[in-house]
Amino acid sequence: MMMRERLALSVLVLTVGSTACRDSEVSPSGSSAPPAAPTRGAKVAWVEYQAEAGQTNARREATAIEAEAVGREAVRLEKVGDSVAFTATKAANSIVVRLSIPDAPTGGGLDATLGLYVKGQRVQTLAVTSRYSWVYQGAGLDPSDDPARGEPHAFFDEVRARVDGFPAGTEVKLQKDDEDTAAFYVIDLVDLELVAPPLSKPSELLSITDYGATPDDGGDDGEAIQRALDAAVAEGWAGVWIPPGTFRVDAERLSLQGLQVRGAGMWHSTLQGRRSTLSCPGAGGCHFADFSLLGEGSLPDARAPAHGFHGELGEDTVIENVWVEHVEAGIWSGAEGSAHPTDGLVVKGSRFRNLTGQGVHLAHGTRNSVVEHSHFRNTGADALVIGAEGVAGEAAGHDNVLRHNSVQMSWRGSCFALLGGSGNTLEDSTCEGDTGG
Structure with a gap:
């Protein structure tokens, strides 16, 4: 299969607060697997396949919806039997599909199905x-899901799934069959990845299942998880363990101080629900690793804070190997008027997808922090931001580094925004499909 090579903006080094500024350059960003240590952009675990480069009996399009696809092209499946296929260049056992289906006539979205074929x-x-998806802007108003506003955009969302493993050379196909009832499926891309087996529970962590959390039963596990967090503090444990499975958090947001929250891997352990967010207030830092955080906020919730990781985040907090979707900002550090600005935050190896706001926003005087080797796609505002909200002078954010990150298709903002402070650096990162503010 021929894979079309696309061009992406590649940032060398940009330091805000000094006179040093090297030129940006344009470099290729294609569908082949990344090198072990990429020159620019994030090191990622998957191989991306663009739909328009696949094998299809349907239409390759570059119209209104497709214009917000990565590469500005896609494949539209409309008739029963329409399909698009890809030949895997590496072994895989999982798939992510970026696609668009129609909105409901009065907004709010529709649910449908699509066939996944292997061999x-x-x-x-x-x-x-x-x-x-399906945001209606209209006359410069705030985003809405009301079609009466007009000017639709942000058409895309993603679905992910685990499958039985298959080797390189296997055909993977998406097909609209009789049971798949959406009027159309605009396929932008697929990511194929070989997911590692689940991690084992460290001995120093309490399992949330010991406090009543039950995976995959649809019940609200928020209270049980908070009990486990409180018990870890009272009994001197290092933190809590999220076993494989999906645990819902619907009523109350979770809060902890000075603890670890770890899972079996971002494909294995999931917190999901309208309140599946985590805060780490005060001066003590936290460590979050190896799980997914999947919100369920609809687009009007963009006006009410529902950030995935939020608050002061203390000192030396680490957020690594996490996957965040369907919240406002993936991470919003700092709190207005706080005596404990975020200091020494490290974000690495993470994925931020399909958000109503920013990917990572280092705000309220965040300093000495690093975001690296993370991937951002379909953010509803600037993907990576260093802000200066509520602080000035020496209190403003400083000496933060954004490096080796990759951004695709911010639907309402830029890839990178350095808005204040001093000594902040953006380097070795790529921007693909920046739509602007």
Whole structure:
């Protein structure tokens, strides 16, 4: 299969607060696997395949919806039997599909299905939705899901699934069958990845299941998880363990100080729900690793804070190998008027997708922090931001570094925004499909 090579902005070094500024350059960003240590951009674990470079019996399009696809092209499946196929260049056991299906006539989204074929057999029925897409801007107003506003955009969302492993050279196909009832499926891309087995529980952590959390039962586990966090503090444990499975958090947001929250891996352990957010207030730092945080906020919630990781975040907090979707900002550090600005935050190896706001916003005087080797796609504001909200002079954010990050298709903002402070550096990062503010 021929893979089309696209161009992406590649930032060398930009330091805000000094006179040093090297030129940006344009370099290729294609579908092949990244090198072990990429010159620019994030080191990622998947191989990306653009739909328009696949094998299809449907239409390759570059119209309104497709214009917000990565590369500004996509494939539209409309008739029963329409399909698009890809030949895996590496072994894989998981798939992410970036796609668009129609909105409901009065907004709010529709649910549908799509067939996933491997080696010519339909192996899964993917549950797809438009509940988190289709923004209507209209006359410069705040984003809404009301079609009466007009000027639709932000059409895309993603679905992810685990599958039985298959080797390089295997055909993977998406197909609209009789049971798949959406009027159309605009396929932008797929990511194929070989997911590692789940990690084992460290001995120094309490399991949230010991305090009543039950995976995959649909019940609200928020209170049980908070009990486990409180018990870890009272009994001197290092933190809590999220076993494989999906645990819902619907009623209350979770809060902790000086603890670890770890899971079996971002493909294995998931916190999901309208309150699946985490805060680490005060001066003590926290360590978050190896799980997914999947919100369920609809687009109007962009006016009410529902950030994935939020608050002061203390000193030397680490957020690594996490996957964040369907919240406002993936991470918003700092709190207005706080005596404990975020200091020494490290974010690495993480994925921020399909957000109503920023990917990572280092705000309220955040300093001495690093965001690296993380991937951002379909953010609803600037993907990576260093801000100066509520602080000035020496209290403003300083000496933060954004390096080796990759951004694709920010739907309402820029890839990078350095808005204040001093000594802040953006380097060795790529920007693909910046739509502007």
